[in-house]
Amino acid sequence: MARSSSTKRILLFLILVFVLIGMLFPMYWMIASSFSSEASSILEISDLLPKGLTLRNYIDVWSYGPFPRFFFNSLFVASMITLGNIIFCLMVGYAFARKTFRFKNVLFLSVIMVLMIPVHILIVPLFLIIKNLGWYDSYFALIVPWLVSPLGIFLMRQYIQSLPRDLENQARIDGAGEFRILFQIVAPLCKPALAVLAIQVFLVNWNSFLFPFILTSSEKMRTLPVALALFQGYQTIDWPHLLAASSLSALPVIIVFLFFQRQIISGLTAGAIKR
Amino acid sequence: MKLKQKTTILFLSPWILTLLIFWLFPLVYSLILSFSEYNVLSGESHFVGISNYLELLKDGDFWTALKNTSFFVVGTIPFTTIFALILAILVNQNIPLRGLFRAGFFVPSITSMVVIALIFMNLYAKEGYLTFLCNLVGAPTPEKGWLFSTKTALPSIMLMDVWMSTGFYMLLFLAALQSIPLELYQISDTLGANWWQKFRHVTLPYLRPMSLFVILINTIKSFQIFVEIFVMTKGGPLNSTLTMVYMVYETGLHKFRMGYASAAAYVLFLVILVLSLIQLKLFGYGRTVED
DSSP: OHHHHHHHHHHHHHHHHHHHHEEEEEEEEHHHTTTTTTTTOOGGGGGGGGGGGGHHHHHHHSSSHHHHHHHHHHHHHHHHHHHHHHHHHHHHHHHHHHOOOOTHHHHHHHHHHHSOOOOGGGGGHHHHHHTTTTOTSHHHHHGGGGGSHHHHHHHHHHHHHOOOOOHHHHHHHOOOOOOHHIIIIIIIHHHHHHHHHHHHHHHHHHOOHHOOOHHSGGGGGGHHHHHHHHOOSSSSOOHHEEEEHHHHHHHHHHHHHSSHHHHHHHHHHHHHHHH | HHHHHHHEEEHHHHHHHIIIIIIIHHHHHHHHTTTTBBBBTTEEEEOOHHHHHHHHHHHHHHHHHHHHHHHHHHHHHHHHHHHHHHHHHHSSSOOOOOOHHHHHHHHHHOHHHHHHHHHHHHSSSSSSSSHHHHHTOOOOOOOOOGGGSSSTTTHHHHHHHHHHHHHHHHHHHHHHHTOOHHHHHHHHHHHTTHHHHHIIIIHHHHHHHHHHHHHHHHHHHHTTHHHHHHHHTOOOOOTOOOOHHHHHIIIISSSBHHHHHHHHHHHHHHHHHHHHHHHHHHHTTTTOTTT
């Protein structure tokens, strides 16, 4: 009996190792190719190893004129949106958790409804609205529409509801204003939830393609995903360089993930599990 | 009292403004656009009734896009769901390194879609990895690469999609599995139930709400497939990977037919809405574990 269960466990383990290799191979291939000196076709097993290890591709990509700008754009846009979400989702979530006001239920329902709306419906109207606001091809277009996310509001409301009210009431008796209560008393207690929110929002926006793509046109406004998607033209593709550029976009995220696994997973699955 | 209300409104204002300007107004605006012919260059717009919708019905590209999108949805979701469930059950067992497996399976979910699409373009190339694998086992391969044949382009993108989304749904199933009370399994053991009976009568009923949720959000997401198409095939070869959102993008932002694109977007919106409601109904939303 004991023997059969340990055989089972070994078999299970081997299956999982096999699946893991399958899951990570594309990532491995991106990294391996980015260090290769030449684009390789895979004709035999030995081609699966990088050929002529070199850092050349990374140096080339980084010194390719606009690339640092793309990197900066992604970093700047994702950071601003994250900052906005930390402040605004805290404010809105706090109001939903603690205040009574007219149309509260309807307004909260709107948060849930927006979570379910397929975003493709926004492509045409958002493009036109941004054009009419004069924001087309600017940082405003990339940042302002995403400054407060419905998922973030949901997350913060749930979290604040679970906090005891004593400290807030005490501060109120001591004569503190609502802003002070929110940012000096409630916000520090919300750190774990804010961390989840921040990482989730940053990740989604760092990777985002559709709206940064349709709301900008000039090269200097491109974020990394937009630049990568437009980098490959119709000519033959320069794989080592393209995959080095891809690695520069993907690896920071993967490294951050390894450190903040728990927060990232709970952030990305939050909407699902809390429901 | 008055001041208090004012602060509350101030706290709520970021959401109220975002909701009005970037969600409700666009929704209404594109509905109006779908009944008009809007010329971007002259800024002129006039009401044309349902003629955009009638034109869609006669548009071969629209039907191709709808067919491809449906094929994509129907051909990926069952696989993704089943693989995700199996993996969730496997990594929920007591095995060494299970933290590593969970994290590893999740890596594709945190990687940008554009990057994944680029990597797979390479893997699907004429002398790429997939061809290499097929040659190993002697399977036939398309002549110019997997994305350049009308027969293999869409299935190749579907395979990639299953690969990349399985890890995310695995974690959702894992969370559901971990919420099942252990006592239920202990009781089943004392009743002498085998693993299948336990799976059938304890695990599955508990997974029902999460399964519904997984299928629902995957349906909403899959119907909107765009980035993969834009990066990998641009709808080709010969429209074999043309999808609904790609069509909306192309007619709206390339041919600048805003009204027509909005009509197509609304049709897709309705398709998604109706299917979501059907799924909610089929799965018996609100039914509890007890019954």
